[in-house]
Amino acid sequence: MVPGAGESDETTDQGRVITLPGPLVPGMGGYRVLLDRGRLNSTLRALRPDRLEISDRSTLRWLGRWARHRGVPSMMVSHESLDGLLRLFGPGVSRRAGDLINARTAAEHDQIVCTTQWAAAEFARLGVRNLRQVPLGVDLERFTPANRDQSMRTRWSAADDVLLLHCGRLSPEKKPRRSLETLAALRKSGVPAVLLVAGGGPLRPALQSEAADRGLPVRFLGHLSDQAKLSALLATVDVAIAPGPIETFGLSALETLASGTPVVVSSESALPEVIGDAGMAASGEGSAYAEAVRSLLSRPEPVRRAAARAQAERFPWDRAVAGFLAAHQVPVAAPF
Template identity: 30%
Template sequence: MRVAIVTESFPPDVNGVAHCALQTARHLHRRGHHPLVIAPAVPHEGPADPDASRPYPVLRIPSLPLPGYPQVRVALPSRRLAAALTAHRTDVVHLASPFVLGARGMTAALRLRIPAVAVYQTDLAGYARTYLGKGENAAWRRIRAVHTAADRTLAPSTASARDLDDHGVPRVRLWARGVDTERFTPGRRDTELRRTLAPGGELIVGYVGRLAPEKNVELLSSVCALPGVRVVIVGDGPSEPGLRAALPGARFLGRLTGDELARVFASLDVFAHSGPQETFCQTVQEAQASGVPVIAPAAGGPLDLVDHGRTGLLVPPGDTAAIADAVSLLAADPRLRSALGDAGREVVQGRTWEAVGDQLIGHYTEVLATRTAVAV
């Protein structure tokens, strides 16, 4: 099968869309399929081109940084996209969180009569509300137009599927995300790192993710005020300067990836996520795979990932006091921390990228079969 992955983001970007697109391309290649990745161009940080070593082609479309958020690149109009689909002899177009480049990918797929599977992954309407204070309806019109044109839309959680259905998007199916349970494991817990992060033996509470307004990381300020607790922040983004002021005593480690990130995850005592707009929340799964108890808002993707009281704790969205209370509860009860961490680790064991990758191939196969049946 020849699959063109048209994605709004791809490594070296570090975010959920980029990571999922990368894992999808890797899995397709491992299974003997022929992926082509089409993504916005990014500035190279050094002489090496990371795409040159990939075992599948990556086409970079000229792009510009998003004003006020340079970590996000917006692809410019280009005729190269449609030409690439034709040259690749694409069977299925995979649209990863389509909005700008993905919308053009959908247009090209329609013109070339290629089936398309659209993966809903970003709460763009929520972002419009957060960043602009308006534009939710316009964002949903864009989402609805792109996804309605697709042969199938894949939602990462039941909350996302419900949102799509409520806004009139048809043909929605669930497709969750995988987690690397070999990389993210309790065995990477590092005593020396813990001493460095919390020299006084404090309970280490970590957040991992982008530092942006929609993540509401400032809600961890109440945790910073707790005695015997050290807050550790992993990630970067436009909110970092303000968060350094809002989270006194917190350790900011910057953006981490790979084994270094896994070592930090496993060395935490508690993982706390604060953003209520997650369509899935990959970092919750990575914390669970690392055997770390999770605190997350009772909204969006975490509702599928966290069984309150068994695999983690859910708190009301936006409630800084509730986050602090949950941390205090876990700080006072090591047995509960251990039980939640163990149960979280157990529940993600079957959620490997191999398993969800094969599910994705199943979706492609069904879409192709439906197209063939209609043509006949």
């Protein structure tokens, strides 16, 4: 069940998807939330679920109590770090408030699932007993180095250019401006870099204006809904940048690694756990990211691409499926 502009009920390759009307969240680049508790309650009652898995810690936390009242096991998947979100508001925001919310969340659900140790830390320090860590996975057949497209590369860069990629929503918490600063620092040091930006969001107009004012070679591609084009892009660039400081896993970064492309990530986030030695973690702003890019480029291309793919192969989707089924206490019928 997901929020949308309207209402629908359809069967897809991934199962049944029920869309309920939900308002847009201001300044979040198209995100919607389910606020109509009455509609959601009646839909769930009609579905009579065996188990409930909830992925919105802000507006849907009440569903834990809903499930417990009806004897339905519930699981909250923590896709956001409350610690990280509070940190964005500055040092004056009390961690105690976040701890109180997290403690209540854990008490109201049968299971809390986090995808990395970094994400689980805010629950672990509270002594939460119903906490489980299950990493996500990547489609290793869809995202592969074989998708590399030389014609795509020549369309956006010269033969000797270093082609960089920022792939993600252009919103404040993702810190996309760090990617522009990385490009500027690289070019100032003599590296002929070009940056591709795949994704939309509220900061796009400001970023485009800044890139134009500074004369930076940035190509804004918008949101890429074509999966074939996205997978080719990830396999074609030299290095990707994932500068968000509060990412709890970084599925886009993992898809990039599976495509044979190394990634520079924020040292403040969970991504260093995911990329391992196949990428580099940077702290601070653009200059540190530029140094990390140069370090990756100093490795022979076949070596760095092979390392990226090998790291991604540690996260197959079947492992993630088995982990989530175990968290739901559902027997795994097929070997994983």
